[in-house]
Amino acid sequence: MTPEQLSRVVADALAALVAEGALVLHGDLPREVRVERPKVKEHGDYAMNVALQLAKQAGRPPREIAELLAARLASATGIAHVEVAGPGFLNVRVGAGAQGAVAGAIVAAGEAYGRSDVLRGRRVNVEFISANPTGPLHLGHTRWAALGDAIGRVLAAAGAQVTREFYINDRGAQMDKFGASLAAAAAGQPVPDDGYHGDYVVELASQIAVDRPELSELPADERVAAFRDEGYRRQLVEQRAQLDGFRTHFDVWASESALHDDDRVKHGIERLREQGHLYEADGALWMRTTDFGDDRDRVLVRSNGAFTYFASDSAYYVDKRERGFSPCIYLLGADHHGYVNRLRAIAACAGDDPDRDIDVLIGQLVKVVRGGQELRLSRRAGTILSLQEVVDLTGVDALRYTLCRFPADSPMTVDIDLVTRTSNDNPVYYVQYAHARLSSILRNAVGLGLAADADTYDPALLAHQREGDLLRALADLPRVVEQAAALREPHRVARYLEETAATFHRFYDECRVLPMGDEEAGDLHRARLVLVAATRLVLGNGLSLLGVTAPERM
RNA sequence: GCGCCCGUAGCUCAGCUGGACAGAGCAACGGACUUCUAAUCCGUCGGUCGCAGGUUCGAAUCCUGCCGGGCGCACCA
Structure with missing residues (x-):
């Protein structure tokens, strides 16, 4: 069970409660039930604070709402245990089978794991x-x-x-x-x-x-x-x-x-003129950017007839929009942060919605x-x-x-x-090393005539604490990517990879994957091999999102 | 003067866009390899989250005001 699946289950339970009249909400149902991974393991595999968030809307104490939900969830498939804790948190433990199934799903998805279609249809320009x-x-x-x-x-x-x-x-x-x-x-x-x-x-x-x-x-x-x-x-x-x-x-x-x-500059200026925010003064052509939060109006064409740099910027933006992009993302250095309001004002003066069509990132x-x-x-x-x-x-x-x-x-x-140091002061090597280690296990498995088979392994066998930790880490990749995309913050992927690599190393430390010596390969070996293959995919896919290679050997 | 960004452990920095006792790496000290890569793992030490108020069930996170650091405020490019 992935966090997304859990979120859906809880959202459905909530909707059912409302439909039955057991819960009356002022306002709409929440768009999404947020699932978190608690820091303390006593709080379960996943925790949710929906009940706390809904207390005001429902006019009832959060714990009461949580109890209602808990009663419903107790019988849901894949959920092993539900409890209400603290002020009204909903703590969930996922059944071993449902948890272990994540590994197979990842292997089946392969390089597509972590990708999503939340931004499907958006044409984005990154300058x-x-x-x-x-x-x-x-x-x-x-x-x-x-x-x-x-x-x-x-x-x-x-x-x-x-x-x-x-x-x-x-x-x-x-x-x-x-x-x-x-x-x-x-x-x-x-x-x-x-x-x-x-x-x-x-x-x-x-x-x-x-x-x-x-x-x-x-x-x-x-x-x-x-x-x-x-x-x-x-x-x-x-x-x-x-x-x-x-x-x-x-x-x-x-x-x-x-x-x-x-003549795209001229064209751009014409397009802007149609929107009605241009005016002439002192022999120059101005754009009334102060209509949209800029601290002063800007000159497009100087009184001597020359185009300003701002005219190029404006026309360039119009050009991008005419090529169908939304949003147009700009990465600028902090020494250009004065341009943010100006660029957003260009979008607004062009008749666009700056919050949707332009995104200026300052580094x-x-x-x-x-x-x-x-x-x-x-x-x-x-x-x-x-x-x-x-x-x-x-x-x-x-x-x-x-x-x-x-x-x-x-x-x-x-x-x-x-x-420059190629030591473990350098987190990149920590992550890459994990990938190399995983690759090595899979290589050795081939030598033993074993392969990760996502269709035949028994997911319920992945019940060790370290296996659970790793599975939950792997299940997080899609939402990490989604969030990194939404916030334009790829560093989240890097941090996630470091944590996941650490979780793997701890697993590796305690859980033997391949049979030793003359030992016969058993179902646990096969199941762990699927987990290893899934982990390798997650690290490899994640590194490639950063444009970093995932070495097979180090 | 006005505006933007930053202030979290000795150092470098995270903190899931308001949640349960504040995290990681490095540094320091002490442990763990006859079998899948020790570029690894485990433990100890370490913080008035710049300061002061406010918002609320709850604040490192949101608001206001200070303090300290970086940067920007052209008919320049």
């Missing part, structure tokens, strides 16, 4: 990183790469159709500064003070100068533009290669300048510590720790896992020395 193509990606971007990709995976697992998108800020003054920096460096001149100063600028400039000598012959202004475009092209290739290596793949690379070139920036010292990351100052450098040090798995382990809004410190 993240969106760096300027003026240099290598650094560790700051890496958090969004790991997180954004994992959010995409989790949403897809919940049934959504996901498009991952990278918005290229390839237009405007920063690009020109980049071009000027390259042109200067190529000519052996010092880069402008407000330009880009990293070593990579010099390298890139000299490569371009060698590969495309004709560019250096151009007149000054054309030369800057030529170096800018060539540098841009190469940086983009570089960024994509680095992200590929980090297992982060984008479905769409959206160019800001393309948005202008094919705290990562602090980087190496050798006990904090590194200050600045591209323009040239003190970059690039994504590639860090990946080379730590490996993709360790880095991805570490970055996905924490909620985005919690400030995190990446200690390079720690992530």
